[in-house]
Amino acid sequence: MSNTLIRAAFETRLKTWADAQIPPIPIAFENVPFTQPTTRYLRSYLLPLNTKSDTLDQVHRGYAGVYQVSVVMPLNDGPGNGEVIAKALDTLFPMTTPMTQGGLKVTMTTPMSAAKAMPDTTNYVIPVSCRYRADTY
Numbered sequence: 001m002s003n004t005l006i007r008a009a010f011e012t013r014l015k016t017w018a019d020a021q022i023p024p025i026p027i028a029f030e031n032v033p034f035t036q037p038t039t040r041y042l043r044s045y046l047l048p049l050n051t052k053s054d055t056l057d058q059v060h061r062g063y064a065g066v067y068q069v070s071v072v073m074p075l076n077d078g079p080g081n082g083e084v085i086a087k088a089l090d091t092l093f094p095m096t097t098p099m100t101q102g103g104l105k106v107t108m109t110t111p112m113s114a115a116k117a118m119p120d121t122t123n124y125v126i127p128v129s130c131r132y133r134a135d136t137y
Helices: 002-020 080-092
Strands: 041-048 061-074 099-101 104-108 123-136
Touching (some): 002 041, 002 061, 002 099, 002 104, 002 123, 061 080, 080 123
Antiparallel strands (some): 041 061, 061 123, 099 104
């Protein structure tokens, strides 16, 4: 299924980048065991829309959705460090360079953008997301 390839494209690029940071940034992937650290970390989500078909012969499949990375920072540390990571994610997933995974080309259709932060009792969470599209024929 192409959602699996799309997820792999985003998560592989994110993990390579996060592992190269000093210190490395842990990532909580969907439905994978994860021990929440007391320092910064990321949460990765693929939010697919319904698959479309734009051809009469029904051969085409259009996959679209939102890829979100929540930047989780310690509470009471200010927004600056989280905003630096959000900006780095925009650079990591440029709209001008599609990703390819298993022969499927995944294109970002909007830039990675930070939404309003959502502080809770222990963390300051900045959701950063982009829209994507991939097509098969």
